[in-house]
Amino acid sequence: MRTKTLPLFLLCLSVSLAAWGCSSREGTPVAGEDSTLVYRSKSTEGIEASITFCSRISKKTGKPLGAGSSFVMEEDAKVRALVYLRGMPPSSGRELLFHLVWTGPDGKEFYTKRIPLVSSGEPAELETSISIPPSRRDPGMYALEVYLFRERIAEKSFELRAS
Numbered sequence: 001m002r003t004k005t006l007p008l009f010l011l012c013l014s015v016s017l018a019a020w021g022c023s024s025r026e027g028t029p030v031a032g033e034d035s036t037l038v039y040r041s042k043s044t045e046g047i048e049a050s051i052t053f054c055s056r057i058s059k060k061t062g063k064p065l066g067a068g069s070s071f072v073m074e075e076d077a078k079v080r081a082l083v084y085l086r087g088m089p090p091s092s093g094r095e096l097l098f099h100l101v102w103t104g105p106d107g108k109e110f111y112t113k114r115i116p117l118v119s120s121g122e123p124a125e126l127e128t129s130i131s132i133p134p135s136r137r138d139p140g141m142y143a144l145e146v147y148l149f150r151e152r153i154a155e156k157s158f159e160l161r162a163s
Contacts, residue, residue: 024041024042024043024046024151025039025040025041025042025046025151025152025153026039026040026041026042027039029154029155032050034050034051034052034156035069035156036049036050036051036154036155036156037154037155037156038050038153038154039151039152039153039154041087041153045087045089046087047085047086047087047088047089047096047148047153048085048086048087048153048154049083049084049085049086049146049153049154050083050084050086050154051081051082051083051084051144051146051154051155051156052064052067052081052082052084053067053068053069053071053079053080053081053144053156053158054066054067054068054079054080054081054082055068055071055077055078055079055080056080057080057082057127064080064082068158069157069158069159070158070159070160070161071132071158071159071160071161072160072161072162072163073132073133073134073137073139073160073161073162073163074132074133074134074163075133075134075135076131076133077131077132077133078129078130078131078132079129079130079132079142079158079160080127080128080129081100081127081128081129081144081156082125082126082127083098083100083125083126083127083128083144083146083154084123084124084125085123085124085125085126086123088119088120088121088122088123088124089119089121090119090121091118091119091120091121092119093118094118094119095116095117095118096116096117096118096119096148096149097114097115097116097117097148097149098114098115098116098117098126098146098147098148099112099113099114099115099146099147099150100112100113100115100126100128100144100145100146100147101144101145101146101147102128102130102142102143102144103142103143103144103145104137104138104140104142105138105139105140105141105142111130113128126146128144132160134162134163137160138160139159139160139161139162140159140160141157141158141159142157142158142159142160143155143156143157143158144156144158
């Protein structure tokens with residue numbers, strides 16, 4: 001009996017590992033209207049993201065101020081990123097896990113923010129920021145990558161300039 005269950009177990013294991021490794025996103029990103037590179041969902045009901053970089057966020061309206069793709073490094077300055085999420089699934093109580101990963105001019109990750117979010121079916125917004133003093137950052141091209149359950153769904157680049 002033991003010899004019959006082993007092949008069945010191995011078959012089930014290999015099928016589940018193959019399904020787990022399959023991506024639910026397209027491999028080639030598409031540039032959105034705001035220059036966000038979006039990895040489209042293979043399903044028609046997948047979550048998609050767009051990214052806006054800014055220097056401040058209005059306390060009254062919550063809207064980005066000083067939005068752009070190029071920022072001057074200063075002692076007390078920050079680059080803020082607003083990630084707008086569309087196609088959120090209906091409320092199920094299930095937690096969605098997002099990672100917002102900042103990369104430097106060398107392509108290496110230097111800061112990751114983990115954000116668990118329970119979907120309400122409505123569009124959502126995530127926020128993250130980095131400080132940009134000349135003593136901590138080098139001029140060059142930086143990027144923010146957005147991951148949902150460790151699968152990249154969007155990315156966008158910006159430039160840091162010396163003052």
